[in-house]
Amino acid sequence: MITASTRICGSFATPNRSTPVPVMHNAGFNALGVDFRYFAFEPSEIGAAMNAVRSLDFAGATVSTPYKQTVIPYLDEIDPVAAAIGAVNVVHNQDGRLVGYNSDWIGAVVAVQEHGDLRDARVGVLGAGGAARAIAYGLVKSGANVAIFNRSSATGTALSADLGVTYGGSLEDAGTAACDVIINATSFGHGNDDDVPVPAAAFSATRVVMDIVVRPTVSPFLARASRSGATIIDGVRMLVLQGAFAFEKFTGLPAPVDVMQNAVVEALSPN
Template identity: 35%
Template sequence: MRIDGYTRLAAVVAKPIKHSISPFIHNHAFQATQVNGAYVAWEIDEKDLAETVQNIKRYDMFGINLSMPYKQAVIPYLDEVTPAARLIGAVNTVVYQEGRLLGYNTDGQGFFRSLPSFSIQGQTMLILGAGGAGMAIIAEAALRQAKQIVIFTRTASLDRVKKAVQLIADETGVKISVYPLEDESLLQKKLLETDLLVNSTSLGMDGQSLPLSSSLALRKETLVADVIYQPFETPFLGWAKQQGNQTVNGLGMLLYQAASAFELWTGKAMPTKEIWQLLEERYR
């Protein structure tokens, strides 16, 4: 990688963020595609967010990625957000283009790009949890015309989630239902009707927790995905594998959401196969 007077910056902005592997992904992509760019991690306080966003213009940057807690807070500082980002209510990628700051959300795109030979169009998705990653996946599934989206979340979150997904349902015409995760008999019934099962909760990052009861059963045709990538195989994916189901972890979502951002910034395709091999070696 060369650094000179023509090098353009990109960054990921969050707090905390020093642990991020996004610099590893993007700097490898800059080098592999011979784009004169560099990617860094900026850990900032919320009071500095507005100035940080203005620095994109000041320093003629490609743009920035955002992680928690700034995916929603950044929106007022942007000139425009895409329909998908508006539906989700969160931005994870800002692109500096012709003097304007454009907000995108590539999380949902990244998730569906990571699924092997699977199209959500006309299919039923059941998702556990509806936080930031979950809402991005829900909105993208609706935009891709899923037949039905079924959400199971904690009772304490039911009203918030129902309100949040109503706009998505109204704008896309896709049926979205929200149920309490504590209702295991209903969850079991819906599990046997779904084509894609997704865990978007953080349960499993400790290598021990499950987001649902291990006594529940799946049908063999259901594709099972987790947004978590460390550990490489979560207890949730292990539970699904024991039943003979195909599984996908969250590493692909991380890579492909980054790839979408890289393409928006540079107009070039990220060498995802090459980077995937490096990530797999690092996290398996």
């Protein structure tokens, strides 16, 4: 039940009407019996949205495409890790002060660490956009040996230099890199896209393969990796683990991760 005391949280992105994020958080709120509710918004201007978070006393908000960088000037404080990554996906309203964090790297790194230690592991990150930057940053912090593979050599080289990691070449070059772990942080695989960004040979020596794509849950990329014998991690796990960070910031309570995971899986299941 929504009351006059209900704390509001928001998901800000465009497009955003099919996001499972409110379902995930609301399931967690219900499980703990806290008076919070999560809603999805498609703001036309992120600055105005942040003013609303402050003036309407939202508990906080999560931010996704295309606002992870453009939201930064409208915040009062940026966590050092988010500043180093250059992107914010969690905004916590602390008594009218909006503080930005990045939990994308947490979701990705913890999801992989559930299947083994990352220290000294050879990890190939496909892509050089905002998600790839956050994930690669977290991998470096975890002691992994990271190589970036990207369609644009200029963008891939720039990101690699910025993070102090290896630029491995094009996506096709991942086929000969002998990575222990491969993480797809490109846009391939979203929706009805059946393209797989790397050759099958990329999975020959790989023990864990992750895709940040949420829909479909098992992307063509993961399906090919599974056929090669790799352990696969879908984008839902990363979504839930980075969401747990936001949940705990907003409520001050431990996130019921299993409840949140089950809610997302159910929401994404075919009817």
